[in-house]
Amino acid sequence: MSDQSRPSGVHQLAHDLIERVERRWASLSIAVIVLLALLAAFAGIHRATMPQSIVETIEPRIIHMQGEFVETNLGSAVEADGSVTVRAVGQEYSFNPSCIVVPTDTPITFRATSPDVIHGFMIEGTNINTMLVPGYVSVLPARFDKPGERLMPCHEFCGVGHEGMWARVRVIDKQEFQKLAAQQPRVTCDQQ
Amino acid sequence: MSADQIFSWKNRWFAGSVGITAGLLVASALGGFIVLPYLYPNFEFRGAWDAICSAAGIARASSSANAIQPDYKISTVSLTSDMFMRPSPEAIGRGATLAQQCAICHGPTGISRADSPNLSGQYAAVIYKQLVDFKTGARVNAVMTPFAAPLSDQDMRDIAVYYAYLPRLPAYHPEQSAQPPNVVIYGAPMRGIAPCGSCHGTLDNKAGSPWLEGQAAAYIKAQLGAFASGARRNDSGGLMRNIARRMTPEEIDQAARYYSSRPSFMTTQ
């Protein structure tokens, strides 16, 4: 390091002061950022949601004909362990099912994909939020505490009918849901 | 200071910046690939290496175990927007010959005099899909099913490009129509209904959606009714069924009458 940049006398003191002040601020900034990052990690682990843990691929051209996302397999299904898997497809320009039913107080897994273009998948008022990319399956865990009805819009531009792509999610009491699930293997409120 | 002096561990700047960068990278990689996967509430990995690979984004093919398959015939047509983009004249010619049998109901120029749909100038993908669905049984109609049965896949493609090649002539049964109904122009977003034209050609064409201008009102109404009741199920992914169920009977009526009164050159090519 060259010594030519060091001025003399009063200027030297000022120069050192500036360097010290800036260094202190830099340390403070870094400390704040580290703290924020740790908070985020902590919150993620203990309280809130985490990114999808596995990348799953699927052939989009045939999902309406066979396989997991064929129309008769969509909707809310009760698994052996009591949890519920909700399967949905987002396509130009609506969701199927367009009225989803989920129970309260139950671990839920949303599984969704798109056969055509990129769509969004978001349940308003919650942190259930993902993209539907054709060729890939989006998987999200969820849990609802209170019954109610929520809107589920597509939030990514998917073509000229994007503004019409709204679905609904009905959260109902666990018992009520179990009654419905006993009558039909895949529960939706599409018929209403 | 020359370049060698910068890229040397003796240089404070080099050591510091490379050290911090590498440190951040290693720490975040450890966190993201090893620590966090183990903290997932539903740890579903088959060991540490599987956890690391999944975190890196190595994909698994999705499985369809225990999927409830339909107990009815489902449409097996897969349409893309570039199918039928450049039909050959030979195909159109073959289609013309085959289409002579269609003329009984659909008219010699593709304009029907009954309440069967006008086919003249319709999107090829639409005609192809409906023919395939009639043949496989995904769509059932007492008249069409026997006609479709003997057709081969190439035959159906040829008929499709032939009808697409015909000009779009004005409606055969025009009706007076006043204001375009709201459900057609705006859809009903809260009921999950996009404007009809977003798929049916006035705004854009989704592969497989027919343009509707000039079709018989009775036909449109019957089809919407069939979708609403579930009698017709060959709309891939339940699109039209969800829409028709959410339309009121008045809206279905208005939409049918509106489209039947429109001239057919208002749509996209």
Add this chain to the structure above:
Amino acid sequence: MISSRRLIIAHFWLAFAVFGLALLLGAWQMLVRSPLHNWLSDPEWYYRSLTAHGTVMAYALPTLVAMGFGYAITESTLDQPLVGKRWAWAGFGLIVVGAVMALIPVALGRASVLYTFYPPLIGSPFYYIGVVLVVVGSWIWVALMSVNLGVWKKRHPHAPIPLAMFANVAGSYLWAWTSLGAALELLFQIIPVALGWKSTLDAGLARILFSWTLHAIVYFWLIPTYIAYYTIVPRAIGGRVYSDTMARISFVLFLVVAMPIGIHHTFMDPQVGAGFKFIHSIFTAAVAVPTLLTVFTICASVEVAGRLRGGRGVFGWIGALPWKNPIMLAVAFSFVMLGFGGAGGLINMSYQLDTTVHNTQWITGHFHLIFGGAIVIMYFAIAYDLWPHLTGRNFSNDRLMRAQLWLWFIGMMVTTFPWHWVGILGMPRRMAFYDFSDPAISPQGIYVTVSAIGALILLASGLLFLFILATGQRAAPMEAGAYTFARAVHEPAAVPAPLNGYALWVTLMIALTITNYGFPIVRLASGYGTNVPAVYVGR
């Protein structure tokens, strides 16, 4: 002395002319999707406008400003006429050709894919080719920045590169590298499909390649603003740059860390592994550091000016600042918007908080506040500062400039604050109309209306800006003298070599790109068999 005046003015005029048009479209968009207007009977007009607005504001305006400002910096700090002026004009020409080629299909409704052009939606190939031409034109500028710096360095070996030029060239390297992502997506995926040579592509790979560009591009947009903070503002208000070293550190930090963090734009995507999302999240936290450093250094530099003007006390120097100076007003407004916009950015960078706002109107409000607000207001300041030197005219309508800046600031706050709020309420993005009569959505109506009013204020401010520049061009001739930049409190006689060159930082930038993006891109490109058919849009 700035000798390539016509070249630079051409860049600025083109930038601000298309800005004016895009601003008009933006105001229209805010109005038609608000409760103040009936639903559009042809929503395609909205998406067409949105495509034009985004394409101009993201790809044309900031690129042209950076280029024009960059040429001005080159000539004035290095005290040499621009080497390669013909190439510079060629670059400008390419941009004009590209912009026209891109915007014609958009205007005709054949490329309503939005400026993010997420495939498999595919529009006219001329839209994409036009964008590529604009980018290539800017790469000529990148090369010229290096060439000119090289020429100067040969004449002044070991001398410290003037701060403004140092930052300018850093910005050009950042742009060159970051534009590669979208260039790869366009050249290898989208254009072949748009031309019909291929019919499928991997939509997930396209989003990842675009994310490579999508974040760091905002730092490319930001560099002219930060150059103005460090080297124009202190001079304009009679102060000094508090620390030249810290300024250089901030810029090299941007060069390194702005790039390898783009996957935070795809936090919610299913095609990327969670491990890489975490790595990008950590490095995104790191990119907040140079902004924090800058905020401190600039505040200190401004305080120097305040105290030199007789300000006393812990806060008394604020009152002593030259508030009648439009540049002072601009930087103050910019910092307020940077504070709020930056805080919003910290929220977006946390995966967990992002799940509540991703692709809601919060995101749109955020980037309008930080880019349209904090950054663009300094573009205005740069134009005002440079204009007398470019036009050779007496440009001194301070009152009008202050009014324009006030309008922009108020307009931006009025537009974006309610915008953030409706995003929190759950309003999704990019829709041509909303059913405000539905009870679940009606609470959002009032906020959307307020934002629309804010948009009108912004439109007025933008038109006023163009008016001021135009009248400045016609004022009485007056030579403004050499264009100078701020000096540091301690002008360094020599600067440590790593802060006087780029080799180390560019190496780190490329290395981090490989570690943070290499595997995801290679994995997606080598194919899962997830190529999907294109969906062609447009009439």
